[in-house]
Amino acid sequence: xxxxxxxxxxxxxxxxxxxxxxxxxxxxxxxxxxxxxxxxxxxxxxxxxxxxxxxxxxxxxxxxxxxxxxxxxxxxxxxxxxxxxxxxxxxxxxxxxxxxxxxxxxxxxxxxxxxxxxxxxxxxxxxxxxxxxxxxxxxxxxxxxxxxxxxxxxxxxxxxxxxxxxxxxxxxxxxxxxxxxxxxxxxxxxxxxxxxxxxxxxxxxxxxxxxxxxxxxxxxxxxxxxxxxxxxxxxxxxxxxxxxxxxxxxxxxxxxxxxxxxxxxxxxxxxxxxxxxxxxxxxxxxxxxxxxxxxxxxxxxxxxxxxxxxxxxxxxxxxxxxxxxxxxxxxxxxxxxxxxxxxxxxxxxxxxxxxxxxxxxxxxxxxxxxxxxxxxxxxxxxxxxxx
Amino acid sequence: xxxxxxxxxxxxxxxxxxxxxxxxxxxxxxxxxxxxxxxxxxxxxxxxxxxxxxxxxxxxxxxxxxxxxxxxxxxxxxxxxxxxx
Numbered sequence: 001x002x003x004x005x006x007x008x009x010x011x012x013x014x015x016x017x018x019x020x021x022x023x024x025x026x027x028x029x030x031x032x033x034x035x036x037x038x039x040x041x042x043x044x045x046x047x048x049x050x051x052x053x054x055x056x057x058x059x060x061x062x063x064x065x066x067x068x069x070x071x072x073x074x075x076x077x078x079x080x081x082x083x084x085x086x087x088x089x090x091x092x093x094x095x096x097x098x099x100x101x102x103x104x105x106x107x108x109x110x111x112x113x114x115x116x117x118x119x120x121x122x123x124x125x126x127x128x129x130x131x132x133x134x135x136x137x138x139x140x141x142x143x144x145x146x147x148x149x150x151x152x153x154x155x156x157x158x159x160x161x162x163x164x165x166x167x168x169x170x171x172x173x174x175x176x177x178x179x180x181x182x183x184x185x186x187x188x189x190x191x192x193x194x195x196x197x198x199x200x201x202x203x204x205x206x207x208x209x210x211x212x213x214x215x216x217x218x219x220x221x222x223x224x225x226x227x228x229x230x231x232x233x234x235x236x237x238x239x240x241x242x243x244x245x246x247x248x249x250x251x252x253x254x255x256x257x258x259x260x261x262x263x264x265x266x267x268x269x270x271x272x273x274x275x276x277x278x279x280x281x282x283x284x285x286x287x288x289x290x291x292x293x294x295x296x297x298x299x300x301x302x303x304x305x306x307x308x309x310x311x312x313x314x315x316x317x318x319x320x321x322x323x324x325x326x327x328x329x330x331x332x333x334x335x336x337x338x339x340x341x342x343x344x345x346x347x348x349x350x351x352x353x354x355x356x357x358x359x360x361x362x363x364x365x366x367x368x369x370x371x372x373x374x375x376x377x378x379x380x381x382x383x384x385x386x387x
Numbered sequence: 388x389x390x391x392x393x394x395x396x397x398x399x400x401x402x403x404x405x406x407x408x409x410x411x412x413x414x415x416x417x418x419x420x421x422x423x424x425x426x427x428x429x430x431x432x433x434x435x436x437x438x439x440x441x442x443x444x445x446x447x448x449x450x451x452x453x454x455x456x457x458x459x460x461x462x463x464x465x466x467x468x469x470x471x472x
Contacts (some may be wrong), residue, residue, distance in 0.1 A: 208447045213438045216447065218427050261407055261424070289428050314426045 002053050002075040004035065008300035011326045012178030013040045015159075017065040018072070022046075023055045029075060034298070036072065042171040042266045043295040045302055063159045065134050077222050121148035167295075171264035179323050186241075186329075187362040190321045195373040195381055196339050197352040203384040207341035219258070219337070220311050221282045225308055225387045226380040227332050228252045228273040234373035237330035237358075238306045239331040246329060246364040255313075255325065256285065258292045266292050267308050267325060268301035278387060296325050313337065318346025319355035329361035330370075332377070388467050390460040400436045404429050415456035437470045441467065 006016055016038035023035050034046040035055075053075030060072045076082060122130075122137045126149050130137045133154060140157045142149035182188075187229065200222055208216045231238045231252055239248040252274045255267035270276075270284045291297055307328055312320040313336035320333035335355040342351035356377055360370045388396075398410050405423050413422050419452070425433065434445050443466045453459055 205447065213435055213444055216431060219430060220427065259426075261405065286428070286432075290432075 001080065002051050002077055003071045004049065004051075004073040004075055005045065006038065006066055006068050006070050006072050007299050007303055008037075009040055009045055009299055010042075010178070011181065012174035013042065013068065013302070015046075015065055015067045016040050016045070017058050017190070018062055019044060020062060021058055025055050025057060027055045029053055029055055032326055038299075040302075041167065041174040041266070042260075043292065043297045043302075045297050045299050047299045048340065049075075051075065053080075056082060059060075063133065063155070084125040121146055123148060123150060125149045126154050130154045130158075165262075168260075168263040171260070175264060178325065180327050182278045183321050186324050186326060188324060188359050189362050189367055189370065190357065190359050191367060191370045191374055192319060192321075192355055192357045193371075194340075195356045195378045196284065196342065196355050197354050197381065200381050201337065201352050215279070215282075217278055217282050218285070221285055222381070222384055222387055223277055223311065223334055224254050224256065224270065224273060224285070224309055225276075225278060225281055226377055227307070228254060228385065229380045230373055230376040231307065232274070233376045234365070234369050236369055237373055238362055239329060239364075240306070240327040241329050241361055241364055242327050246361075251306065253304040253306045255308035255328070256288065256291055257308060257310035257322075261293060266297075267305060267310075268292055268297050269305040271300070271304065313354060320360045321357050324359055324361055329364040331359045333357040333359070345377055388464065389390060389401075390464060393460045393463050394456045396441065397437070397456060397463075400440060401425075401433055403436060404432045415460075418454045419456060419459075420454075437463075443467065457471065 006158065009016065014369055016214055018036060019039050020037040021035075022037065023029055023033065027051045029035060030052055031049060033049045035049050036047045037046050038045050056074045056076045058073050058234060060066055060070070066072065116325050121144070123144070127137055129151050130149075135154055135158045137149050137154065139198055140149050141147075143153055144150040161212060197219075200219065204219060204222065211217075235248050236246065241247075251272055253269040253271050254273045255269050257265055257267045259265045268288055270281060270288060273281065275283070279383075287295075288301070305325070305328060308322070308325050308331045310320055310322050310331065311334045313334050316336055318338075319335035322331040322333050323333050333356070336356075337352055337354045339350045340353045341348050342353065358370045394415060395410070398408075398413060401413075401419075401423060402408050402410070405425060408423050413419065419425070420430075430450070434450070438444055441463065443463060445462075449462070452462055
């Protein structure tokens with residue numbers, strides 16, 4: 001029997017609310033199939049299977065919130081029969097589970113009797129259910145006696161889709177937690193390197209002139225590919241820091257920082273960047289941005305990035321020194337592309353430039369490797385036709 | 388198509404990319420990208436949508452001519468008349 005656990009969906013997501021099962025008991029499941037849809041603070045995520053088998057039992061109900069790592073279903077292995085496989089007890093919901101240490105400053109609200117003075121009337125059972133489902137009872141309109149909040153009201157509120165403001169507030173909190181952890185645990189070092197962009201800009205303009213509007217490329221795609229090419233010279237920047245050790249990744253899955261229009265950001269992966277051409281990367285990026293903004297991503301896109309690229313230069317800043325997204329060990333930033341004075345052979349001339357930066361984890365690499373990476377990145381961007 | 392109609396079509400298209408924008412909010416004489424949060428990917432999506440909905444091709448070198456909604460109307464009007472004729 002295979003235990004199907006709620007996978008990690010990034011450092012800032014430690015739980016998920018089950019929105020929908022996509023596979024029924026008895027259905028076959030292939031690797032990569034979407035098993036369930038889970039709501040996180042950042043998006044509704046399609047949870048993919050990483051194993052082959054047959055859905056045996058769903059252990060979590062729609063509307064329930066469980067921590068990452070919870071067994072949410074069991075699969076029968078290929079060839080295994082349902083007979084003889086015992087049914088399992090359902091796992092506790094997130095609120096009842098042992099982990100998730102609550103900050104000491106926020107004790108659980110005491111269970112109040114119905115119609116306590118000055119407070120919203122909430123039945124103790126409804127309050128307990130609200131705690132279980134992680135709903136704030138104070139925000140629920142009651143339909144019970146004297147406007148009391150009932151269990152049904154709580155369940156209805158829990159099942160309702162999050163509003164934009166809710167999601168934005170939760171995302172803010174999640175980003176804050178992940179970035180605090182990053183700054184607490186990761187000894188960052190930062191490097192910057194000015195990169196002449198004239199060749200890349202000219203090459204892109206020539207290329208896009210030949211292309212129909214639907215096939216045009218963006219500079220961001222060249223930059224992402226150049227990062228992947230340059231990583232070949234600095235493998236200690238690509239991978240994860242887990243359990244006290246660096247685990248390099250052979251594949252290069254680049255997380256691209258995408259801002260969400262209602263606020264916040266998300267950095268899902270473009271997979272296997274080193275193996276893809278610019279056209280394929282452009283299609284992938286277009287699709288990823290559209291889905292990230294629509295709040296519909298796949299679990300592998302959330303958990304797989306081996307490095308992140310941020311292009312904050314789009315908004316006009318000269319350079320960006322980013323905060324690494326754990327458990328990754330590096331983040332590459334690009335500032336805006338500007339014409340600046342550049343000295344070559346003793347003369348000053350105007351040249352299109354960008355400031356490339358690297359934030360890297362000193363546990364996994366040293367500055368000299370980072371410097372080599374940035375030099376290689378600069379070199380790759382001088383040969384856009386080879387990307 | 389009249390200039391005002393072109394502008395409202397363009398705003399409609401921008402709203403498919405940036406749904407938070409209110410139609411009456413955009414000043415036609417002020418730079419669009421100062422008023423609407425559009426990165427290069429959003430901008431490309433607008434250009435592609437104009438191509439699909441209005442059947443007008445906009446070469447990349449013309450992007451710089453499209454700073455304001457008034458610019459859009461001025462740029463698209465002759466092209467749309469040609470298609471209609």
